[in-house]
Amino acid sequence: MKLNKIIVSLFLSTNSSVLYANEKGSELIEPMMVTIPAGSFQMGDIDEEDAQPIHNVTLPEFSLGKYEVTVKEFRHFVEETGYKMPSECTHQLNGWFSYGKTDGTWENNSLNTNDFQPVNCIGWQAANAYTQWLAKETGLPYRLPSEAEWEYAARAGTSSKYYFGDDPEQSLVCEYENTADLTGENILQRDSNTSYVNFFNGKSSCVDHSAYASIVGMYKSNPFGLHDMLSNVVEFIADCYKDNYKGVQNNGQPWTDQACEYRVARGGSWHWNTFPVGRRGALGEDFVGAVEGFRIALDGVRPTVSSNTKKFVKELKIAQRSEQLKRDAMLPYPDSVKNLTINQEKGLVILNWDKSLQTDIESYRIYRNAASGSTFKLLAANIVGTTFKDANIDHHRYEYTVVAVRQHQQSDYSNTVKTQAPWVHAPGRIEAEAAAELSGSSVARTTDIDGKYNLTGPGGIGDKAIVDYQLEVAQSGNYNLSYRVAAPRDTEGFTLLVNGKELAVEKVTKTGGYNEWQTQTGAAIYLKKGKNKLTLRSRDKNWKLNWLNLTQA
Template identity: 55%
Template sequence: MKVNKFLITLSLSVFAGCVYASKPIEPIMVTIPAGSFDMGDRANQEAEPLRKVTLPEFSLGKYEVTVSEFRRFIEATGYKMPNTCHHEISSGWFTRTATPGSWQNNSINTSEYQPVNCVDFKAVESYVKWIGEETGLPYRLPTEAEWEYAARAGTTEKFYFGNDPEQTIACEYENVADLTGENVHQRDSGASFVNYLNAGGKSNCVDHAGYASIVGMYKGNPFGLHDMMSNVMEYTADCFVGELPMGGHATAKECKYRSLRGSDWHRNAKPISWRPMRLADFDAGGLEGFRLALDGKRTTDSSSTQIFAQELAQAQQREQQRRDAATPNPNPVTNVQLDKVDGVVILNWDESQQQGVQSYRVYRNDAPGTRFRLIAANIFDTQFKDANADFHAYEYSVVAVRNHEQSDYSELVTTQAGVTAKIPGRIEAEAAFTMSGESIRLKKTSDIEVGYSVTGRGGIPAGATLSFQVHVAQSGEYQLSYRVSSPRNTKGFIVLVNDKELTTSQIAETGGWNNWQTQKGNIVYLQDGEHSITVKSLDNNWKLNWLELQPK
């Protein structure tokens, strides 16, 4: 009797699959040798003090834990996961509140081999406990010290691949905010990395991933670990404290904040010393994941590990083939010129000489230093007229398009602001024709009204200035009002007219950054005509939406 080899192979495959499905997928591990290193960074206050840390040999996951691995935990335990997550993206990036979405169904992951996200810390703890009990091995999260030691892998520069000051090689090693992501997010939601402080802008390279990537698609560090500084931020075993803990490890029965390490696809390359954190009870998010650690060296790989490694390699190969087949982004548009005729902004630029460039797109921001917004697409010649520009100053950029992929942005061209407000009336914060001060920027307001507010790291910094061009219709006394938010009482600001001090206004605590109030200042006298009004900050911890001057 002949034996059907196909049926035997199929039966064995099904049998192996059943056995495999009943077990955890143990992580592919890398042995990290014992050693000492200088932990921390004098250039980062939260990464001080710099100290020598010595660690014994341990093992660390070669990759971040994937959706496929996490699925075994859910199927085996029936663990109740959150059904909402901070994962959906709009033009202002992530929504303020969690929306329907889960570890297996969210707007970021599309593959079983991407790092699992939309997991809160309780779920991470439960996964770690489960895999330890099922395997008999004391799997755990790495400490901050272990994570940094493993990420540095014997290097001492900003990144394990060098300092990379222009961030031109980061995409070879990590999945960061890049030109691919800029293309994808402008297309999907109108979001931009450019001038987005939380992302730090974008790296000047192409990594072929707009969201989280299949793990292991980029070069590893000298220890052979992948995605240590990107893809998703990784929970550690430590509580977060304001400076590096003694010995590089901080634990407590209850943490107010949890320490994470590494960056994610949503930001440009961050230094190894960067220390993000989350509230201990933070809702599940689209940027947080984890990898596992183990004391000592794991001597053998389980059958589940070996099978997973084969499946992952196949997924990586398919993804690499897709990336290899992608058409390179076209070169940036050159020689963009701006003119303004009868209130219409006219842009002209040089025609692209690259083969396959099909059209152009024009981007504009609502005020200098804010994020780009697409205002025109499918432009087939080298001129564009913007009849919807008002008295604000705008920045424009033009991109070339080939096979639906756009170039990087051209050099910016800027209109000059005219009269930004008529008095009596309101002066919107985004109408400033100049802004100065460390970290000062415009941001979509959280107030009930649309538009922008002025803020910075810790609010508008002391010494910052905002200048506006106004036209006063009639000489007289005017009541000054201002729409602000502040978590505490502040010294406020000085108002100068034509560089001469007019009045000082204090700001009362409003109940928090997102609680806005209209507060009144002094009554001031203004001469009719056109004037420059400057607001000079005397303190930090406040944000401004608008000023208003109405007749007394």
């Protein structure tokens, strides 16, 4: 009986805090805030078309969250209010993010693993609802920051590209931000067979020790004492998005409209290399993704820190220390492989490189691009020598690079080498990926019933894309052009040039979508016998190309 009483007593004692915590508001965590001094600054960026004109903005004193709102903070809002959160989120890695939404929520998605990471998979509406709930519960006018407040706070009195300088070599950023780096490259290749190379704005030349979202506050703050302002997750802003700064107010108030199609998003995420402070983004209010979160703003001086906030800060410091110890225990990444060379012999590619000077290198890995400008994918692993032969090649241009491996960590890539540009023929079918050179587009596996690859990009082939082919014509004469395309809308298509001379302008008509392919008929063109340079110059975006075909008229 005494033992039972002791057990009951212990049970009541250990659960008393839980019972108290279940009372309304007892677990509410007010964000750690930083007081931002009043002042003026030049808002905008001469290098960003939608961030002009540059204009002077004067702001009163206000406060901004020291960190992005975490999963732990957000959880109490959902539990207290029963707010209906999205049940789908663009978050799964499949090469890169799947274009469609997939199962995943703010507390259960493949990219968030810790309560002290910034909350994601929420969307603008839930972020705004959180601020309204927090304001009601505390009696303080918490809100999302205006775009001007965010940029002023992010610049923190600086005028450089980033608040830590211009960083042209991209070597300083890893001290301040969780960005696309060598750590991310290692993990992304391991998890999803994809790369930052040739993706959007590339990767930095340093190591930040985080492949996905990081526990908040792990990196150096900006001069105002704010953390993760340019990366970790993109941050939702109060303003409606407009594509320039014409007619905006100079007092820092958010620009809003009754019909707000898009909201401003600022900063970058772990998913991209670091954006300049002046870079702007736009997201629909109903978009729910895994690289977007938010931080809190408040008029005036930061409030007194509550007891729950103090408890949260202690727990956060423990999580930060634990994470830092793990990062400190990581071995340095191996040095890059030097002097990669390539030779081609009758359909065989032969690669050679210098043996690593580091004696503990265990092996090498070979990465290959399906075509110049595409994404490096693992071709071979556990190579112990310094020679590799590739007999599995098609009739288009490949790129190769090599990394050194030690305890599952791979070095940055070696220099890149390319196979010789192929010759395509007329009459005949020209595979889109057989380009000698291309820009403004990338190569991807095709969804068409015929062919291996197609040309595409983030929004299809870019509107300034240029694709060059080495064309050998068997006989002078007129040739009929046709092409296999996919397009969700009518587009201005492309201009076709031979040896720099414009021969045709081809409009690509809608096929029903990016996965709906159609063969369309083009112009008749005259070609001279012999070797020529065939060029496609894109005149619009939102189209993809599988192949061209030239038949004698």
